Amino acid sequence: MKILITDPIEESCVNILKSEGFTVDLKPGITKDEIKRIINDYVALIVRSGTRVTADIINEAKNLKIIGRAGAGVDNIDVDAATRRGIIVMNTPGGNTISTAEHTMSLILALARNIPQACEDLKSGNWNRKKFIGVELYGKTIGIIGLGRIGREVAIRCKAFGMNVIGYDPVVSSEVARKFGVELVAELDEIYRRSDFITVHVPLNEETRGMIGKNELLKCKRGVRIINCARGGIIDEMALLEAIESGHVAGAALDVFSEEPPPKDHPLIKHPKVIVTPHLGAATEEAQEKVAVQIAQQIVDALKERAIVGAVNAEILQLAMNEVIKPYLLLAEKIGLFQAQILKGKVKSVTGIFVGEMLKNSSQILISAFLKGMLNYLMSEPVNYINAPVIAREIGLSVSEKVSDDSGNYTHLLRFEVKTDKETKTVSGTVFGNNDIRIVGVDEFHFEFKPEGILIVYSNIDKPGMLASVSSILARSEINIAGLSLGRYGVGQKALTVMSVDNEIPQNVLREISSIDGIFDVKIVKL
């Protein structure tokens, strides 16, 4: 199996992958066209922020299973396109947290004391002590937007400088924020209104793109200093330039830019009140070693199906590695495949009904497993746990779940109800022992059969001779019956028969069985 790496990465990443038996092609600086030309050969792609993994690359990658980001931000990867194709996207959060927090502190201090400007001035032969008078951090208020891994480490360090730290993050509680010395505010406006320094530590996404623009900057205190060590594009660059030129913003420190590398004559970068670094937040020996090792180990674990760590679009996959859940996933998939082959009409909706705490807690992945089984049969493109819900949505399938206490005496029971434009069909199953999967109900009929191999499924009137007629046709064609399961209402009423056979059923045999009086809806099901 081959792995492609398209950005510079520490050697330890390559060494780990090779020691686990993978072939690794390290091609930093490779062009997009070249990636598109060769990507089909690879099962995994590893990038940093330099490679834009766009939908057109992803669509060429027929064998790709994982896109690994050696770092935190995945905004350079089209995660939706990857999910649609069933490709895992994973990052290595935490590996570069400290380095980025320390870089943020370096920028805050450098900005407060005009260090880059003073350094450049002195190197060009001047001795200007007055020109570079700065401000103290002590006693100033810093507003931290985004109190995740990096935001929190920045908060701890700002506290050590005697700053008053306020923060905004919709998913963090006041209690948690207080542990890091942060006063949580309810509105971003309060950050703008109160802060002497503002630093952003949020991911770049549709919600955060341009979140600090002209209006937000106007809400800030006059003389505010702004730091961006997260992503270019979160702060509107032109609005920031205008606010600095007008004197409303005293200065900015930027590690990241909306276009990287930025254009040569970027007016914001050239501005004397702006200090810049070329995306160096994670550029330390320690961070690079950590993210290189982490991404290599995560990819090995995922490709060898040992564990899924760091997946940003497939959190539920971790459950698929759980030995107790595994047989239920196989069962759900087989029920999906079974339903797809016996249903009449166009599928409109699927409802998963779960009995037992363990199954209720795993409902999402069980539904994905069912959809995987059903959609792989109905559609020509490959469907897996990751893209199954997306594809279901695309084709207008309504998917829901219910919990049930109607266990039919089973501790754990899965039931999938599928509605088409012609009928509703419900199939249930359970697992005996550790991994003996069984279908135990089809509609109102109770059964017990193993969902595997070739099955003949038919409805019939429950009267003498039905089974003998079918078995004599099969015997004549030298088809061996391996198992039999009958479900019926009562004598003389409608019944359902599931017969497992050892050989393929030729069309003429199928026609002959279908023509028996009292037998109808004959289906061959392959599981």
Ligand SMILES: NC(=O)C1=CN([C@@H]2O[C@H](COP(=O)(O)OP(=O)(O)OC[C@H]3O[C@@H](n4cnc5c(N)ncnc54)[C@H](O)[C@@H]3O)[C@@H](O)[C@H]2O)C=CC1
């Ligand atoms: N300059 C550099 O080299 C580096 C930059 N980064 C950037 O920093 C970002 C943050 O990294 P981590 O702290 O590790 O991520 P994280 O996921 O631990 O934290 C992000 C936080 O932002 C919060 N958030 C999301 N949307 C928000 C919004 N609209 N308003 C306020 N808060 C919001 C989240 O709730 C979360 O707590 C990354 O996404 C990446 O883009 C990360 C590492 C290095």
Ligand SMILES: O=C(O)C(=O)COP(=O)(O)O
């Ligand atoms: O991890 C992140 O989000 C970063 O921005 C670091 O980027 P890099 O891996 O240094 O290109």
